[in-house]
Amino acid sequence: MEFLEVIRKRKTTNGPFLDQPVSKEHQHLLMEAASRAPSHFNSQPWRFVLVENKAIIHRIAELGGSSMERLIAEGRFFERYRPYFRFSEKEMEERRDGILIDQLPGPLRPFTRQIMSPGALGLLRTLGVPRVLGEDNRKLVAGSPLLLAALLDKQEYRPGELSGFYSVLGLGMAIENVWLTTVELGMGIQFVSTPMEIPEAWEEVKRVLEVPDDLELMAVYRLGYVPxxxxxxxxxxxxxxxxxxxQFVFRDTCRTPEPDH
Known part of the structure; x- marks a missing residue:
């Protein structure tokens, strides 16, 4: 593909992957792409774990599902992410950010705006939404042929210091290289984020991955070929x-927005 076409086609894969292992060749291409990212003084502070072991994937899937169920049931998910929910094409067109909630099961559609509001916990629990979303999340992760854990070397990653910022910046660019490469390879990728929001779940992920003391686990992603x-x-x-x-670019100083055309 042309490079700009790849950028424009980059997406997050919310659905299932094909039941097909990711080839070793493609795994190594993803890692090469990550390694080509810029880093402070070429420090390359990132480390990665490629996970194909089904028992490990299923355990992380369980943690992802139970974390999602808990976040929804306790209202923390909506409290944290409510500012990004959009409920109409008009609102999305005006704001041009966030996510448009455009698909819900039939029985929930009349309550779209209510379910995504902070005061709807009782309705959500009654309708079994936390359990449904938790189980859907578990299945998606469990059905993924490959997980990718991203870590930072603590010799470089020192929070509160510039080295900490540089390390996170470098890892972000490495992950973006991976993300763009999935487009070229006919693959998809999604952030497995919910365990990060429950401290004890995240500690369990670290234990399952046997993360040593000199590395910091930063994120986990699910990958596979898209149908x-x-x-x-x-x-x-x-x-x-x-x-x-x-809406996001300025000219010369922060006082002058860049014209759209």
Whole structure:
């Protein structure tokens, strides 16, 4: 693909992957892409774990599912992410950020705005939404042929110091290289984020991955080949919009927005 086409086609895969192992060749290409990212003084502070072991994947899947269920049931998910929910094409077109909640199971559609509000915990529990979302999350992770854990070397990653910032910046660029390369390889990728939001779950992920004291686990992703027709989850959203130039770019100083054309 042309490079800009790859950037424009980059997406997060919310649905299932093909039941097909990721080839060793493609795994190593992803890692080569990561290694080509810039880093402070070429320090390359990133470390990665490629996980194909089914028992490990299933354990992390359980942690992902139970974390999602707990975050929804306790209201923490909506409290934290409510500012990013959009409920109409008009709102999405105006804001051009966040996620458009455009797919819900039939019985939930009349309550779209209510379910995504902070005061809807009782309704959510009654409808069994936390359990449904938790189980859907567990299945997605469990059905992934490959997990990728991203870590930082603590010799470079020192939070509160510039080296800490540089390390996170470098890891972010390495992950973006991986993400873009999945487009070229016909693969998809998704952040397994919910265990990070429950401290004890994240500690268990570290234990399962046998993370040593000199490394810091930063993130886990699920990867695989995407099917030609991509079924959408029961509860899903779209996030195709991007801000206009005038909404995020300035000219010369922060006082002058860049015109859109």
């Amino acid at each position: 030609p027709e991509r079924p959408r989850p029961r509860i899903d959203w779209k996030s195709d919009h991007r801000k206009r130039l005038s």
